[in-house]
Amino acid sequence: MARSVIFEAPGGPEVMKFVERPLGEPGPGEVRIRHHACGLNYIDIYQRSGVYPLPLPHGLGMEGAGIVEAVGEGVQHLAEGDRVAYASAPPGAYCDARVMSAAQVCRLPDGIDFRTGAAMMLQGLTVEYLFHRTVPLKAGDTVLFHAAAGGVGLIACQWARALGIRLIGTAGTDEKCALAREYGAAEVINYAREDFVTRVRELTDGRGVDVVMDSVGKATFEGSLDCLRPVGMMISFGNASGKVPPFDLGILGAKGCLQLTRPTLFVHIAHQETCQKMAAHLFEMVESGKVEIRIGQEFALQDVAEAHRQMEARSTTGSSVLIV
Known part of the structure; x- marks a missing residue:
């Protein structure tokens, strides 16, 4: 079982609620990840509020970092025990653990911690495509x-x-x-x-x-x-x-x-090879010291509604993360 954030109707931060869901085993092309941290992004607010409609009920959150617990058939680039981070659709990263497609999950270098990994993927890959692919x-x-x-x-x-x-x-x-x-x-x-x-x-x-x-x-x-x-x-x-x-x-x-x-990020990272190359470029920029990921705010997963309120009030700076 895993604790997950879902919403059943569009609205303000109050529409988010926690549910317990069975995890199951990863199928072909999938992995199961136990999160250490999850990223917060403005796209989460667009989805929760209905600006970007989702089929309901639905989870939220587009990025996370943690440990691979299990690997499905056909996954070659990841193994059980790997430290990983990702930005990926569909939403559902606000949770303790999840089963998801492996294509956009990237092995996290040892020099980058989970908090940074969760904070950097969606935003960092966005900058990568803005400066190099647009x-x-x-x-x-x-x-x-x-x-x-x-x-x-x-x-x-x-x-x-x-x-x-x-x-x-x-x-x-x-x-x-x-x-x-x-x-x-x-x-x-x-x-x-x-x-x-x-x-x-x-x-x-x-x-x-x-x-x-x-x-x-x-x-x-x-x-x-x-x-x-x-x-x-x-x-x-x-x-x-x-x-x-x-x-x-x-x-x-x-x-x-x-x-x-x-443009949108998810078109750029739709193919596994391109996504992995973009992530490698981002990791190189961070490990070289050319880019520092500034985490301005941290919230416990259970405080996700307050995190959304602060983002909507534009009172945040840098990246924000949920600690699982």
């Missing part, structure tokens, strides 16, 4: 990155610094701006006090940035387009403020032949 980036390019003091943002600040990319980060308080700068942002903008479009134009001598990486969505989308240079790339990869409403595609031409993409 648009060609090179040293000297300029990127505008919204929510730069969040879990993804702090990894992106460091990743950009390691690649020689000039990252302009936005955040909502002076403290968060200072944190983003500490972690590698070349410039920071407090959007609560400054118009980020005007400030970006000042920082780029009127040219605009090469790429915008925007997980905020509705509140920043139009302004983000106005920050781009001609033929620049807008990467919209989240909806923290709500979904971007429909718009006239001709706007992209009028604003300078802009490019727009809406």
Whole structure:
């Protein structure tokens, strides 16, 4: 048996509840993992609230770290007793243990602890695809990155610094701006006090940035387009403020032949070989010291509702984890 968090109807943090579920043995291509820690991400809130609908009842949580207890037929890259971490669909990581597909489960290097492993996979793999699989980036390019003091943002600040990319980060308080700068942002903008479009134009001598990486969505989308240079790339990869409403595609031409993409991590990691390569790259960045995973908050698994409240209030910084 394993303790798991489920929800039976969309709503606030209060809809989550604990149930006891039988585990069973892994089938072909599956493993059973005993968690030590689980990651918390904003996608969990989208799913719980119904922004991203799930068949109900359903579990929550997209990443975790722990020990492989059993391996199903055909699994070659993992063995019983391996230390592992993963980001993977379908949701269900908020639990003591689970049986799941092995394809996106990655062997965790000895130098990376379980808390860090649980905190880094979804956010770190997101940064990996943003910088290496979405648009060609090179040293000297300029990127505008919204929510730069969040879990993804702090990894992106460091990743950009390691690649020689000039990252302009936005955040909502002076403290968060200072944190983003500490972690590698070349410039920071407090959007609560400054118009980020005007400030970006000042920082780029009127040219605009090469790429915008925007997980905020509705509140920043139009302004983000106005920050781009001609033929620049807008990467919209989240909806923290709500979904971007429909718009006239001709706007992209009028604003300078802009490019727009809406990627998701789970398309990039759908194939086992690609997922394992991306994870190896992330692990190398962390073990080399180029990227530090900042865990700003830890919660016991039973306090998952409070964790969601704090994330929705935007009172968190860095990554957050549940300790099992």
